[in-house]
Amino acid sequence: MGFAFDIHARDGCARTGVLRTARGDIRTPAFMPVGTAATVKAMRPESVAETGADIVLGNTYHLMLRPGAERIARLGGLHRFMNWDRPILTDSGGFQVMSLASLRKLTEEGVRFASHIDGSKHMLSPETSMEIQRLLGSDIVMAFDECPALPANKTRIADSMRLSMRWAQRSREAFGDRPGHALFGIQQGGLEPDLRAESAEALRGIGFDGYAIGGLAVGEGQAAMFGVLDYAPDMLPADRPRYLMGVGKPDDIVGAVQRGVDMFDCVLPSRSGRTGQGWTRRGPVNLRNARHRDDPRPLDADCTCPACRSYSRAYLHHVVRADEIIGAMLLTWHNLHYYQALMAGLRVAIATGTLDAFVAEFHALRAEGDIKPLTGEGA
């Protein structure tokens, strides 16, 4: 049960290693592109693999509603369905049912809700979430939890966390023993150290193959998030992977890796690729901006992605302005490539004990900002 997690090196609180799954190795720290509806939007899976991704994330909530978990199971599982043979992590549906569904009714049993697509009625509980994730065939299954939006009062956060811990226990029991598949628990507790400790204690008591830090990146801001990450990872078993859910911007990830986090997922690189935003070592660049209109230079001259190898900023500006699909295709590819390059850089820095220098360089380049516009004729 579960997967071997080999930690090869540490640098401060940061770790680098490999999570060995039945479908292949996941190099950590790892960034998992989000493939919500059985596709990483605007990317072929071959291209996702080319960016260096070892694993993608699928969304239980979306997939159970469309096309349906039983249907995917009949068709051979999510890997075959979406043509991705490397590992897949699926979330439990708990977060998205609370943010997307309507007519929600939360009880000890679970959450009843109406689909945001067609209004049909559904139930998500620890037991149904485990069953859906089993039908999907995901390699890493997340325990079913509830996550209150912040700010919320401490009583609400405590009640929610304790419900999630009871659900974690039920998730563990419903998951059972599935060789080649792992189950991760999710720590909750908001910004409250004592609740985070209580949650971690409960999860360790149940026992999971990996531990997620949930309930962050929900509006509390980076300082508050780092405040929690200063102590929360240490509450979780040091020999198992730690996964910070839904994070984040590149500087969020760098700060979280420094604090001992091993895995991340976020829609940011793919979503912003569809709105004309390119992420580079110098920060985000809005390709819609007219200053790129005549710029023959690539988005990032040192980047080896197809968008930077073969296209000018002027072209990217043109296709973004003209709403051409290739704009989303190229910028999503670039952004995912940049994220994976960042993770690879972090892994090497940790392995060589040079993380501080890597992080200093990371912040220095971002502080410099994007390259200056060209001047003179044709600029």
Next chain:
Amino acid sequence: MGFAFDIHARDGCARTGVLRTARGDIRTPAFMPVGTAATVKAMRPESVAETGADIVLGNTYHLMLRPGAERIARLGGLHRFMNWDRPILTDSGGFQVMSLASLRKLTEEGVRFASHIDGSKHMLSPETSMEIQRLLGSDIVMAFDECPALPANKTRIADSMRLSMRWAQRSREAFGDRPGHALFGIQQGGLEPDLRAESAEALRGIGFDGYAIGGLAVGEGQAAMFGVLDYAPDMLPADRPRYLMGVGKPDDIVGAVQRGVDMFDCVLPSRSGRTGQGWTRRGPVNLRNARHRDDPRPLDADCTCPACRSYSRAYLHHVVRADEIIGAMLLTWHNLHYYQALMAGLRVAIATGTLDAFVAEFHALRAEGDIKPLTGEGA
């Protein structure tokens, strides 16, 4: 000036050969995918090349308005701009200014109009069209012409055709002598044999590197179009390529090749790829249809495109219904692949003198229609 056109074989009126351009060979009969705004929509150019396309088409009207021909020239020309180093044919803008622009004013000089994007005022004439196509750097330049919508009375068609012939003369003079670039004239005359003959006579008198048949596929129907193609190609020089503009559906192309046409372009395969339609040897298939929901089979089991190699109809149905970009990417790729496979099949059939059998098989499979839905469990 112009390019060598080697006709390797004939079968009835059909011919197969190679048009040798400075940027590479174009195997004929050829289908040219349409890259309106410097992109074949939803495709990377590498993928367009993988489908077997030797040449793509760019639209003068769209590109002059956005991003602008001077800008593209400053950026190194259209090939570099859009990352396509094989031949490009550009239309003259004449057809699209009449169908897309507003506030059009047609005079002997040319057409004044307002941009459909931002209302800015522009002029297209034989001279400006030649200049724009020169700035774009296109390999095959089209003469500037006017094309009336059908049905139209014969006087209107005759007047329009004679204006287009005067413009063809001015296009020829404005084009001048440009080694490595070819200029094609465009025959007009609607469905009137005497006007088609008069137009062909005028074009032959001027002298072009290739000859297009214009003014068809504008609502007259296939029978009327084939009626014209029964005589029009023969009016044009037999030793130069003949290009049927804006055509068409697979059976339009097959019929036109049988009648001696060498080149085609059409938005159909790419446009229908964005609306959930896949074109196969068995005809069009609407992937939105619920009958594909549980179908594990590929769109076409004998097709070698990425969509058919790696995805089920159920997956294509899912991503089309969910409006996922990968639906447009995969179906556009498939459709362009199918079109190129059709052209390759026609070329081989002509070369081996088996065109009649090829066409009979083409129609027989289409008459059979799409494969039947699966029955039984899981269907």
